[in-house]
Amino acid sequence: MAMDAQSAPLVLVEQQGSTAWLTINRPEAANALSRALVARLRAELSELATVNMLTAVVLTGVEGKAFCAGADLKERLAMTLDQTRAFLDDLGGLVNAIADFPRPIIAAISGAALGGGLEIALACDFRLADTSARLGLSEVRLGIIPGAGGTQRLSRLCGMAVAKQLVLTGQRIDADRALALGLVSSVVPAGELRAAVTALATELGAAGPLALGQAKRAVNQGFDRPMAEALIVERQCYEVVLDSEDRNEGLRAFAEKRPPRFKGR
Numbered sequence: 001m002a003m004d005a006q007s008a009p010l011v012l013v014e015q016q017g018s019t020a021w022l023t024i025n026r027p028e029a030a031n032a033l034s035r036a037l038v039a040r041l042r043a044e045l046s047e048l049a050t051v052n053m054l055t056a057v058v059l060t061g062v063e064g065k066a067f068c069a070g071a072d073l074k075e076r077l078a079m080t081l082d083q084t085r086a087f088l089d090d091l092g093g094l095v096n097a098i099a100d101f102p103r104p105i106i107a108a109i110s111g112a113a114l115g116g117g118l119e120i121a122l123a124c125d126f127r128l129a130d131t132s133a134r135l136g137l138s139e140v141r142l143g144i145i146p147g148a149g150g151t152q153r154l155s156r157l158c159g160m161a162v163a164k165q166l167v168l169t170g171q172r173i174d175a176d177r178a179l180a181l182g183l184v185s186s187v188v189p190a191g192e193l194r195a196a197v198t199a200l201a202t203e204l205g206a207a208g209p210l211a212l213g214q215a216k217r218a219v220n221q222g223f224d225r226p227m228a229e230a231l232i233v234e235r236q237c238y239e240v241v242l243d244s245e246d247r248n249e250g251l252r253a254f255a256e257k258r259p260p261r262f263k264g265r
């Protein structure tokens with residue numbers, strides 16, 4: 001297991017029913033993305049991707065002070081340009097792994113979600129925040145630009161005007177503003193985030209795990225395509241669930257008036 005200077009795990013992993021919680025654990029660096037942390041998150045996701053019965057992953061930051069303050073700027077200072085390019089590739093790989101993860105991923109945002117931290121949240125399927133959340137793509141203020149999909153995902157999620165507002169000004173917005181812009185789906189009082197996320201995860205837990213993966217894939221891969229192509233994508237995803245044990249169990253359970261016992265296959 002990758003350890004930080006103090007030998008603490010960089011990512012805490014916790015199972016809660018059919019939900020896995022991944023908690024970024026670098027409180028001394030506002031949970032900034034070091035190279036080791038990016039690698040650890042990718043490794044944890046690869047492992048979770050093999051768990052049939054999983055119905056959701058929650059991504060959050062330790063102690064609720066920061067979700068993630070973006071790239072580790074102290075580490076960056078000592079990196080060559082080629083090392084920085086390699087980091088961008090790795091971070092891009094992590095963000096894509098989140099977007100393509102075969103189950104829903106919920107970002108539970110408390111405190112700062114800045115730069116790469118917000119880009120990670122943008123790749124998640126749900127973003128819930130508490131009132132302490134501060135969100136921004138602050139890169140231009142450092143003389144760079146978002147490099148892990150932020151310029152593209154924000155405009156797709158919230159529209160071009162919102163993307164230009166945040167990307168070009170680098171401003172930080174509070175949770176209520178993020179809610180008004182559609183950047184987060186709900187805002188709860190500090191201390192109530194875990195309960196709110198658990199309620200959403202519990203709802204997802206009632207679904208067939210395989211269905212969750214294919215429903216996510218259908219929405220993601222159909223988006224941006226012409227309707228006729230998008231409907232073909234949807235049908236391809238349907239085919240996967242059509243020929244599944246979960247589908248048969250769902251029908252049987254309905255007929256027998258009982259809750260289904262899905263297996264995620």
Ligand code: COA
Pocket residue numbers: 028029030032066069070071072073074075112114115116138139142
């Ligand atoms: N990389 C490396 N270290 C970071 C960091 C980052 N992105 N963000 C914060 N830290 C470190 C701070 O340097 C500080 O370490 P120190 O105690 O050794 O000085 C520690 O985390 C706590 O940060 P601090 O600023 O003291 O806490 P805060 O609660 O007042 O503010 C932030 C937290 C995240 C709002 C603030 O640190 C910040 O704005 N960070 C920069 C975020 C940023 O611009 N990210 C975009 C990257 S492209």
